[in-house]
Amino acid sequence: MSPLPPEVVASPSERFPRVVQPPLADAELLTRLHPELARWFERRFGAFSPGQRLAIPSVIEGHSSLLSAPTGTGKTLAAFTGVFDHLARMRDSDTLPGSIVAVYVSPLRALAYDLQKNLQDPIRELGWDFLRVSSRTGDTDQKERAAQKRKPPHILVTTPESLTLLLSQPSWVAAFRHVRFLIVDELHALAESKRGSLLMVAAERLEEIATTARLENTTAAENAEPPDRRLVRIGLSATVSPLDTVAEFLVGPHRSCRIAEVTQRKPMKVELFSPLRSNPYPPAGWGAARVLDELGSLIRSRRTTLVFCNVRSGAESIGARLKLAMPDLADEIEVHHASLDRSVRLEVEDKLKRGELRAVVCSTSLEMGIDIGSIDTVVMVSAPKGVARALQRVGRSGHSMNEVSHGVLVASNINDLVECTVTARMMEARALEPVKIHDNPLDVLAQHLVGLAVFGSVTPDEAYAMMRATYPFRALPRALFDRVLNYLQGGGSSLEQNYRQVFGKVIIVDGKLVVPTPRTARDFYQNVGTIVAPPMIQVKLGRRNLGEVEEWFIKGMRPGDVFILNGRSVRLVETRLLTAKVVEAKSALPTVPRWGANKIPLGSGLAAEVVRLRTEVAKRLRETPSADTMSDPPAAWLIHEYDISRANAEAIVKHFRLQAAVSRVPTADYVLVESYQERDLRHYFFHSLIGRSANDALARIIAWRVQRAKGGNALVTIDDYGFLLSLRSFQAMDVDEWKTLFGRGGAEEALQGALSEADLVKWQFRAVAQTGLMVPRRVRGEERGSRTLQWSAEIIFDVLRKYEPDHPLLQEAYAEATLRFLDTPRALAFLESAQAKPWVMQPVDRVSPFSFGIYVSRIKETMTLEDPDVVIERLYNEMYGSLESSTN
């Protein structure tokens, strides 16, 4: 093991210098490249793309680099040009090793597969048959694996899991001794997930192997070599912010990294589209059904349209309805989402690439990755909830450097229209949400410690130092590290010493981490990774695998129920342990409306902008129209500020006037609580505009305090815009009592109390226990039934909570629940700011228009039989139908 890299104390601007101007003119850059490569590049492309101009010089000089540029701007080629150059020079100087020189890591297997194919073309055109490229993922077959081990490729294309796996096998170490490049694709996505943490520790081990190899092979004099002999890390990322953080994630807290950001944007046209016209309460539908006609005519007018929905069930429902509405195009409209069977998805992707489809309706599944061919237009049904996400989606159209990206934001209701309005503006300003990186994922730590123990050569101190060299573990306290190690040694706080030898996953022999038996290593190899699938049931139509749905969804159904999967209605025939048989149900209406409501929370920047819009419009509601233009001041402001159509602006203003008539417009200046009596329930609406995962945390804190203060349960409903507490009359509270309940002090304890009685942490624990190897996913090569896992994880959770409450995996599950599932920091910030503002309690005689969304999400979640859209529609007109005319 080599010593720690020296502590570098440098300001971010020194450690992460920006490459703003291309350091070389194109002609000069070509002369720097290996002549064969330069000739090929010129012939093939003519010119460099902006990203390539910025990044290639850094890479050939041997600097780690982060290249942030929109999709389709030649990022991958920028990275590989540097790699190719290096490989050709090694060949010329006869120093090309028979082992891996570059590792390319992608989060998606499909992307890895695609890239391997895409590298073959240039290599063929270059005539470089000396180069071996090979991909290694979970799908690689046994024969291929053996071949790779015998003769490692020069370029290894892989995933974080497979790389970790290879680096944990002593027999593979030699293949990595000459590695020089690590390319990480889709870095923005990896940084936010535990898979990214897994990868960054793997990168550290790669660095270690390469450094050790060089130290062994070089004399002391040679050892004083320039830093460019280090591992060169290249991060490729779509739109992301802040760049310094992502760069640091890539290289760790002690190394430097150049940052190239492509500021010259691909031309982008973003349109806002709302079927509301100027009427915020049109007669047809509150939900997305309303947009179908217009969506249909849009699809007809384009060659290929990609339609994004925020949830899978939405994609299914819109896909099915489009097919029904346009029978002549039904065969050219497909659905794509993560629950569909892989073969179904690949078929859709291939058809899309071949230009055989007019429209694909997808969830988030096509946001990233594979080149999906030529798309004219990207439609987003309902606001995409985040600026980075919206930009990423629009980037899927006009997928080449010079074409215009065309995005259409479709607002399905009035709240959505407001959100789309601010989204479009923030897309233009590229006001991205900051990435959220999870510190100290203890389950990932546990996995890597077992991986290191396989080698039997690392001391705990060295392992600790290695972890601290990565960004996610940069501040890992030693005590926490030791607790994880203690767990792996088989010790709980209560465990007798003599159990350790037999039962742990790691033992310490002569001061080194060692696995107790070869089987521990084998078990570990089968369980590398952090992806934990929810229990899924295969849905079979005849012999065909249609896709998978969550087990709980199927459990709630009876034979005969109709649901939608893969854009078609199917009828449940029977359920077995792991499969469900269905038959085609022609065009029968679904009896079960949705599954997997995995909703994306509203980004913090967007939320703040919606608050600003509310505040500014509210200010202008009472102003009189100016004499010269005769235009309504709030509408004029909206048009001026957001460049939206008059009809859209008027719809928004009508909505605000109605809110003002029924209640008041909540703004940044005060906290509004609306109270509404409905039979024996008293509803309190809180307009905390902080996104649903923060409102979830906030509502749990407040509901817990209500229970403490008044007794009885509180019924909680949350959405992005606020939350609703439905109380019994005896729990009624006045505004001062509410303000007290929103106190910042003790909020963490209240949340802890609330969570101790909820299933949420238990639910997270299941995944953590798998990743942390307490209950490995696979045992002796067999995938365990998810039922068994659920069973054991639930009881282990209860046992740990009682007898070992400070167990590191329990702590990780709690962090997962409060920081990832819930957005606790944002909830706490809201409490803080709310105390400084005046509070207003507004009794209302009907649910206010701004609260309507929250109110109906309560209906949506409890209702199954009637079409929710129809019910909501009816309710909406009952509530506001009579008021409309009076506010016009």
Add this chain to the structure above:
Amino acid sequence: MAASKAARIEIEPGVWLDTRRALFIEPLGALVIADIHWGFAASHRLEGNLLPMWGDDQIAQTLLQLIKDYHPAEMIWLGDSLHRVTGCRIAEIFLREISVLPVAVSIVIGNHDRKWSIPATTSLQRGKYFFHHGDRGLQEKPAGAVEVIGHFHPAVSLYDGAGARVRLPALVQSPERLILPAFSPWAAGAAWNENRAPGEKIWAVAPSRVFAVRFPQSPARTVTS
């Protein structure tokens, strides 16, 4: 820690269900325990699951307390006393410890402990009760006898309609058969709500009391064992 003797209920004349998941048949002086799963955590660890070493001490303490409370003449372990045969060491230590007490132990073999080399039987008849583990389907039980079995780890899921859910171990009672809850503290149990056959009564075993569960509707399906 151990529940008091009062936390029990008479489910039929002379037959008591204790919150500690034990059945006491007073006319026989028999304490019946099903599915103890000694050595559960240890055998999981041998399989590669790094479970906390917990459970066996709790089993031993609870069994001792039950013997103290009921003074049974006989204690019947109704199968799956071990989780794996590797759990025999800890079970045998316990049996040695209580061999000084005036209680006979009868061991019925279950599917988990077939390989246990200890004097045991596959079924027992005591009075009108016919004991077996329950893993081999219907046994040729003597006419008129009441079967007492384990094996199924019955439990009952209760909902409050507002999102809260609890699962409690349960005893399933019908005129011909009693299915005991698992004694193992690791057993979550399989929800019996949907499996309920007509005429079956379900007793939920909460930590501090036992109660009969009333279902709103008639059962959906018949038992499929």
